[in-house]
Amino acid sequence: QEAALATRSLQQVSPSTRSLAHRRGLLRMLLRTSSALLLLVVPTAAFYLPGVAPIDYRDGESIDLKVNKLTSTKTHLPYEWYDLPFCRPAEVVYKGENLGEVMRGDRIQNSPYTIKMNVEVSCQLLCKQSYDAEQ
DSSP: OHHHHHHHHHHHSOHHHHHHHHHHHHHHHHHHHHHHHHHHHOOOOOOOOTTOOOOOOOTTOEEOOEEOOBOOSSOSSOBOGGGSSOOOOSSOOBOOOSHHHHHHTOOOEEOSOOEETTOOOOOOOOOOOOOOTTO
């Protein structure tokens, strides 16, 4: 009985209204399908650090290891890396790379460490230093 009522009410609706209902049904189906496809595409694995461009290294290629300022909970002002008695390169060079580093007060410098891409090294002597009682 309900099916007969639904059929009669559908017959009473004008053809343009039926066409509009048909279009709405197609639109809903299209939205559901596109949403499902979007969910399949969205998951990705990526990261971005502002001001840092990714670099591709070949096996054995040298990688620069840089050092920055040191902060402490005991002092209000940061120390420059080489204010403390760490091994130093022959020439210390400041390497500010972008405006954000300058505005944060970063003091990026080169280091004496030698790192090569995809080359395993264990326990190499970097330098020898003597310390007095103050250090």
